[in-house]
Amino acid sequence: MAREKVRVAVNGYGVIGKRVAGAVLAQPDMELAGVADVVSDYRIKAVAEDIAVYASLPEKLPEMRAAGVPVKGNLHELLETVDVVVDCTPAGIGAKNLERYREHGVRAIFQGGEKHALTGHSFVASENYASALGRDSTRVVSCNTTATVRTLTALRNAGLLKKARGVLIRRATDPWESDHSGVMNTVVPEGRIPSHQGPDAQTVAPDLDVVTIAAKAAHTQSHSHYWIVELTRPASGEEVLEAFRANSRIAFIRMSDGIVALNSTIELMKDLGRPRGDMYEVAIWADVLKAEGNELFYTYQVDNQAVVIPETIDAIRALSGLEPDPLASIRRTDEALGVRQEFLQGPGAA
Numbered sequence: 363m364a365r366e367k368v369r370v371a372v373n374g375y376g377v378i379g380k381r382v383a384g385a386v387l388a389q390p391d392m393e394l395a396g397v398a399d400v401v402s403d404y405r406i407k408a409v410a411e412d413i414a415v416y417a418s419l420p421e422k423l424p425e426m427r428a429a430g431v432p433v434k435g436n437l438h439e440l441l442e443t444v445d446v447v448v449d450c451t452p453a454g455i456g457a458k459n460l461e462r463y464r465e466h467g468v469r470a471i472f473q474g475g476e477k478h479a480l481t482g483h484s485f486v487a488s489e490n491y492a493s494a495l496g497r498d499s500t501r502v503v504s505c506n507t508t509a510t511v512r513t514l515t516a517l518r519n520a521g522l523l524k525k526a527r528g529v530l531i532r533r534a535t536d537p538w539e540s541d542h543s544g545v546m547n548t549v550v551p552e553g554r555i556p557s558h559q560g561p562d563a564q565t566v567a568p569d570l571d572v573v574t575i576a577a578k579a580a581h582t583q584s585h586s587h588y589w590i591v592e593l594t595r596p597a598s599g600e601e602v603l604e605a606f607r608a609n610s611r612i613a614f615i616r617m618s619d620g621i622v623a624l625n626s627t628i629e630l631m632k633d634l635g636r637p638r639g640d641m642y643e644v645a646i647w648a649d650v651l652k653a654e655g656n657e658l659f660y661t662y663q664v665d666n667q668a669v670v671i672p673e674t675i676d677a678i679r680a681l682s683g684l685e686p687d688p689l690a691s692i693r694r695t696d697e698a699l700g701v702r703q704e705f706l707q708g709p710g711a712a
């Protein structure tokens with residue numbers, strides 16, 4: 363790569379796009395060239411003073427300017443100036459953009475709402491960074507799939523995983539859209555077993571024996587996963603925690619610290635000063651986990667809005683060839699974002 367820093371564009375400045383943009387700004391080896399979207403209201407106005415804004419669709423440019431958004435130009439102009447674009451548009455729209463990105467010779471990262479077949483490569487940094495090196499595109503898998511792959515491959519890497527069966531309780535909608543969508547006072551099971559997350563995890567780690575069942579609940583912040591795992595041999599809880607510890611993006615929380623529900627962790631992230639209260643780590647309840655003979659039971663929390671952000675940053679380094687060593691990229695990203703495995707000091711912290 364000719365330049366010292368990789369230049370990045372973000373197309374779609376929503377839940378994921380705004381977090382990707384913020385995370386790019388935090389990387390010393392990356393430069394945020396601009397963001398693109400189609401809206402004209404607070405969602406884009408709030409950022410336009412600090413970051414160059416472009417119109418994703420040419421027909422939206424006059425509308426955005428008329429509303430007072432200082433738009434620099436159209437997406438194609440932004441694409442002319444960058445090495446990598448991160449497409450964070452709503453599910454299905456990204457697929458229509460791939461050819462556009464290719465025409466500009468820009469490497470493209472998509473998010474989990476797109477299908478594996480779009481790029482033929484699905485990404486979780488700890489599992490398959492190396493196979494993304496130099497590719498022209500990849501898809502960072504969804505929040506649920508990212509958490510599933512991080513945790514199950516940690517067990518597999520320690521030689522402990524035989525098969526895993528999980529129940530995934532998903533948030534209804536994201537907080538910023540809770541005024542107009544979501545589910546109220548009910549639970550909506552996904553209409554098939556396995557739910558799509560198990561097979562999706564296999565697009566990254568095909569050797570995983572995993573089945574998932576999923577449901578959407580009425581809350582708006584973060585997902586909650588429950589796993590029953592058959593181990594290859596009897597193992598102690600401490601041995602299992604050690605296996606999880608090998609992945610730097612798995613953190614440990616405890617009921618004994620007062621972290622008793624999803625809202626406790628969300629509050630803790632805000633108390634720790636995390637941007638937007640984000641939790642990049644998969645947070646396993648260490649004092650709930652139980653290993654009995656060759657069976658293992660555990661539950662963790664996934665901050666759906668944040669968990670894919672470190673993976674997206676690593677995907678930028680992999681596609682651009684900025685860093686050939688997966689662990690070096692993961693370390694760099696973790697350091698810049700403040701990723702950690704223990705959030706609290708004290709006797710509980712192992």
Ligand SMILES: NC(=O)c1ccc[n+]([C@@H]2O[C@H](COP(=O)([O-])OP(=O)(O)OC[C@H]3O[C@@H](n4cnc5c(N)ncnc54)[C@H](O)[C@@H]3O)[C@@H](O)[C@H]2O)c1
Nearest residue numbers: 374375376377378418450451452453473474475505666667
């Ligand atoms: N929200 C989550 O928890 C979450 C987690 C992981 C992955 N994802 C995936 O990330 C992707 C983005 O999801 P999101 O939740 O950030 O969506 P979002 O709706 O919050 O944001 C999408 C943004 O794209 C903009 N947009 C709409 N049409 C556009 C177009 N034609 N061109 C450019 N921008 C356009 C919207 O105005 C909005 O700002 C999806 O693939 C989704 O499946 C979402």
